[in-house]
Amino acid sequence: MATRRGLLAAATGGVALAGAGAFDAVVARARDAGPAEPPDTDAQGRLLWRNWSGNQTAYPAARLAPATEDALASSLKTAAGPVRVVGAGHSFTALIPTDGTLVSLDAMTGLAGHDDAALTATVRTGTRLGALGPALAEIGQEMLTLPDINKQALGGALGTATHGTGETLQAIHGSVTAFRLVTARGEVMDLSATQNPDLFHASLVGLGGFGVITQATLQNRKLTRIKKRVYAMPTRDALAAWPQLKRAHRNCELYIVPFTDTTAVIAGDATDEPVQPRGPDTDTDALMQMKMLRDAFWAVPALRKFIGRTAMRQIPESLAIDDGWKLLSNERPVRFNEMEYHLPAEAQAETALAVLDAVERLRPDVFFPFELRSIAPDEAWLSPFYQRASGSVAVHAYYKNDYSFLFDVVEPIFRKAGGRPHWGKLNSLQAADFAALYPRFKDAAAVRKQLDPDGKLLNPYLRKVFGDV
């Protein structure tokens, strides 16, 4: 709170000094008008579907919410294509839009079973990650990793290779030991690394294009308390220290705040110290203050940076100790669009710096932090982490703002560094690009075709992804 007041005071004083702030704020209001709102229904009276950020829309002819695998299998045989399965709609890419059939697994949630000795749990994939944390805690387990946001459904998280952070931690799908797939023809297949291993590795990160994963068995660990620290560092110091930081902590990530020369380090480690619950969310206030700073000092970048740096460096270290599922994910009520690429780990810091320099030079409208995380390699054929230790860099754009700079300014830098895009986040790649980046891409596409020869599960976007046009 003291920091917030300090920033506000500094910004207010700055406006008075700069004189240009009021004009910039007016321009900012026009800039934040946002995209045109789509109608609630189309001409046929079909209800709007829209993703979390609002950049993808569709008017599906049919919506299904089967409560059982049998009902799902039966529906898939007869449903009009394209059939797309939706979780929480957290992807920014056009994975979901369909004018055919939208399938929700919201009626297929919760634990289907668990094994105390093996520390595994079989989870119905309509379960949202936020609900899975307490459900697993009740049986003394927790997931090995969790993403920054936990509103996603497990099925969507697996299908897009959603991940958390930790140099030794794989993405969520890396903890899957077995899963059940219902194909477009209504076949039900039980797959594991030992039972149909090729199908398992091909369709685990499957974008909903191989079939519908209805349940997955997760290798978990015993419920663990973690100690989470958040503190600020000069950005270049943080990037220089990143190799040591990510090795020193079980979970570690960096939030580079553009136009402030400052980075927040977020580090988590297992502990048995007494609980110190996390306090009220302060990230959202800080974020909107960065927006205010942008709006006030758009035309005076040096002053924007001075005030931003001064305010950010005042932020005191914060500490929380609690069960991991309560601390690893965060509330993000300010919506955004995002591009995230997974880079060879050794290229991550240098690439992040190049993106930061380009954005600060070319795009003063950006105020969201960049997020740097670490992900261990795995064996899923379409995993961006396939046999590669990875460092991710994510760049966000306020949901009401133009995000074309992600393609024009940011993506070329990511691609030059050999990055593989997050499947759910913005990118311009098509089949030939993916084939060059993923050693087993063509094998996976062939498996997909075998499981869904008529392409019933492919919408126009996925046809481009798989080269099935």
Place this chain on the structure above:
Amino acid sequence: MRTFLILSALCALAACKRGPAAEPADKVASRAARILPADARLAGLYRASCQNCHGHPESGAPPAGYAFAWAPRLAQGGDVLLAHTIGGYNGMPAGGQCFACTAADYRQLIAFMSAAPDAAAAAGEKP
């Protein structure tokens, strides 16, 4: 002026001399975390989607059962609230991330979440 209009509309909607009162945060959070619609199908929809935010005040969403937070929203009228639900509005993602919901479901879910505690109980609030 806008505040005055909203307050006026709120009073008109509530058909009373004063609006719902603010409550202690811990009471609001406790109730939001536990209440469910009485109807089993609606409860399933709510649990799978709305509850992920409206059951947790720290999300920034108006908490379920906390009429005080819902009053200015209800004052805009049911059609506006429904449109904001379907298309998304500020922190509210489109459809409330409930893609099995129909427009009628949204209306019922809004009514459930925005009801005052006694009304929520009458509507079948589960302890």
